């Protein structure tokens with residue numbers, strides 16, 4: 386069987402989870418990927434992950450601390466899985482593509498539209514696959530929601546609400562997630578929701594919103610020195626899709642004592658409640674003739690809802706992982722689906738489900754909200770994608786001035 390040799394570049398918090406995704410694929414009998422190499426600037430981290438990979442996958446990937454050395458020496462690596470912090474995504478991707486490799490890159494595709502567009506252009510020029518690792522949409526409830534929408538049973542759609550509020554003043558995972566120039570959490574998380582909106586409803590056209598810092602001081606979990614974030618932790622926006630649906634988006638990881646989330650779609654004939662990503666909650670469909678939950682919704686749709694075989698193999702027949710499944714297994718299943726889609730795209734010569742342009746669109750939607758806050762007006766996503774509007778991103782881009790030669 387033809388296999389794709391992959392180098393995992395970035396073996397930190399999420400790099401480890403990607404390994405668990407590869408292991409989930411292996412357990413499900415999917416054997417088209419060989420994790421051939423692991424690259425991390427930190428040798429200890431890279432070696433720890435290689436040990437873990439050996440346990441999970443049966444063979445120990447070669448370890449590198451230098452991307453250039455791996456690209457120059459490792460002929461078994463046909464593709465690169467970028468799981469580094471986002472400031473580095475575009476340079477790693479461009480180097481890998483120029484060295485003849487296909488690329489899957491964690492979200493956000495890049496920190497700015499300018500650098501993300503460089504990745505897309507480079508991949509197009511070289512005829513390489515560039516995929517965005519966007520995991521949330523891959524779960525059964527989002528797939529079922531999309532099938533409900535495609536079936537038309539909700540009638541004309543008018544409002545979608547995506548709200549995530551709740552948290553405290555703790556550092557969220559890592560200090561870099563609180564600094565604008567390294568990719569703050571106010572960009573990092575809403576990217577997922579922008580992708581969900583476009584997956585379910587099609588392109589976002591117009592955005593009116595702003596980003597802000599809800600928690601001006603954040604405390605690390607280890608009791609170390611507090612940090613003063615200069616990157617937004619929060620974003621609120623009102624958007625319109627080209628299909629004419631209004632979208633309310635709020636992501637605010639603050640607000641003591643309360644935490645809630647909502648993903649709801651309203652149409653003239655009914656409403657759809659979609660449970661949290663990677664949860665075992667039920668999707669709920671409200672129509673004039675009554676309310677259907679979970680598998681009743683799938684049964685109602687019949688042939689109009691079909692899961693692909695890889696998703697069914699790693700996440701079970703309904704694509705959710707099943708009631709009470711450990712969160713880690715469900716998370717690994719979602720990552721497995723995106724990684725298999727990438728490998729199939731490379732080996733079968735077809736585009737991945739979320740390509741570079743798709744990742745760039747999600748980035749542009751979120752930046753449109755930040756740019757809107759700065760300009761004090763609604764911003765067209767196309768203005769951000771074409772580079773006509775960029776003021777918010779300028780000081781992020783300034784640090785990259787000389788990095789990528791055209």
Ligand SMILES: NC(=O)c1ccc[n+]([C@@H]2O[C@H](COP(=O)([O-])OP(=O)(O)OC[C@H]3O[C@@H](n4cnc5c(N)ncnc54)[C@H](O)[C@@H]3O)[C@@H](O)[C@H]2O)c1
Pocket residue numbers: 394395396397398399400424425426427430450452468469470471473477491492493518519520558559573
């Ligand atoms: N999809 C999701 O659910 C999800 C969840 C968490 C993180 N992420 C994304 O994954 C990416 C990584 O996040 P993380 O939490 O693992 O970060 P992290 O800081 O834990 O790990 C990043 C790793 O990359 C390594 N690294 C940095 N620059 C490098 C380079 N040039 N070459 C090789 N290694 C390099 C670092 O040494 C570190 O080990 C980010 O883009 C983040 O947004 C996605």
